[in-house]
Amino acid sequence: MKTTLDLSRAPSPGMTSLAGLSVEKLRETLIEMGLPEKQARMRASQLRRWLHHAGVQDFADMTNVSKDMRAELASRFTTKRPKIAEHKISVDGTQKWLVEFGPNVEGESVFIPNVASGTGALCVSSQVGCTLNCTFCHTGTQRLVRNLTAQEIVAQVLIARDGLGEWPADLENRKLSNIVFMGMGEPLYNLDNVAEAIDTLSDGEGLAIGRRRITVSTAGVAPEIPALGERTGAMLAISLHAVRNDLRDEIVPINRKYDLQTLFEAIKAYPGLSNAKRVTFEYVMLKGINDSLAEARDLVKLLSRIPAKVNLIPFNPWPGAIYECSDWDTIEAFADVLNRAGYSSPIRTPRGRDIFAACGQLRSESVKLSAAEKRRQTEASIAD
Ligand code: SAH
Secondary structure, eight states: OOOOOOOOSOOOTTOEEOTTOOHHHHHHHHHHTTOOHHHHHHHHHHHHIIIIIIOOOOGGGOTTSOHHHHHHHHHHEEOOOOEEEEEEEOTTSOEEEEEEEETTEEEEEEEEEOTTTSOEEEEOOSEESOSOOOTTOSGGGSOOOEEOOHHHHHHHHHHHHHHHTOOSOOSTTOSOOEEEEOSSSOGGGSHHHHHHHHHHHHOTTTTOOOGGGEEEEESOOGGGHHHHHHHHOOEEEEEOOOSSHHHHHHHSGGGGTSOHHHHHHHHHTSTTOBTTBOEEEEEEEBTTTTOOHHHHHHHHHHTTTSOEEEEEEEOOOOTTOOOOBOOHHHHHHHHHHHHHTTOOOOBOOOOSGGGTOSTTOOOOTTOOOOHHHHHHHHHHHHOO
16 A cells, blocks of 8 residues: 655754654654554654664664665654753762753753663652752652653663663673663653653563563652552552651652551552552651651551551761761661561662762752742642
8 A cells, every 4th residue: 555645744953853752653743744554553663663672873774674664753753861960970970960951941860770680770750850859859859840851751762772881682691671760850740741651661572571561759748659550550659768657758848648548448458459560658767857767666556557668868968958868777776676576678878979879869950949949839739
């Protein structure tokens, strides 16, 4: 069958990139371009392999696509990733990319290699800035600029793969084996885009990162937690940080909206929880604030009957932070209580502190916010 393409749309300087688009969006784009539905489906399937499995950045390299079609695609689209504003490598091998998604819209992603296993996790951002204002988190001092699109979330993975030289996306010996949504922003305030991004990341014909290797971390947007599981099949992580409502209200202010009881009801409703699919609880160790042995014991009680593991995160300092990291002995004693109760509780050695890539240190410089403005934003985000 001969296809007539609509050539009336001239290529513009700000051409859209196809890299990072879901297979459905690729198909829709090709239909808009004038391809009949069936052909668009076939081409979208080819394109996703080239873009997300092979990682090619030139339409000319897409050898199973006809020459005319390649030229046509190149006249309308690009395969570009967003601009890398900065790339830093820590002495411990951690890498950080500051990605410019648009003018004054900058977000960070961090690759954390596991030296022992040769694998590694990419920590991606779901929003630029954040509305939550957790008092120990640097990103929390930044205004929410906007949600990232699914394509922009996937693009962070493409950029990391480019940097690691890891194309094609073979399953064997991967350096980038896992994804954690633990960068800037609250993923459950951007669930549609996060779910679409996870579909693309886990597509077996593309990047092929299994859903069990993708973890989404939330500060506790309780009503969206079961939906996250149903829509994505991803692993769940909860930024707990306190075992009492009074303290959690203060350091993770979203607790004033969804308290511990509401949060734990939502966690228990997460689909498919089992010993093979445990919830990760993140607990930042703040000296004299949340690190007593009584709190460790209360944590054990709180976790009872939930397949769980705990990540103890030594507090990572940032300029202007009002907290200190707990002493090492205190962290170890806290971990002992959890371990004795049967919970795996690794202490997360801080990674990439020298390049400000560690948990809670991410913050792009583009947007600063006064304390009063920030308070208003938090109040608005926890109000109904
Ligand atoms: N908003 C989501 C995703 C961010 S994940 C969430 O809160 O889960 C980033 C993790 O790092 C969270 O557990 C966060 O609480 C933790 N964190 C933030 N600031 C930190 C700091 N200064 N030191 C250590 N961990 C921090």
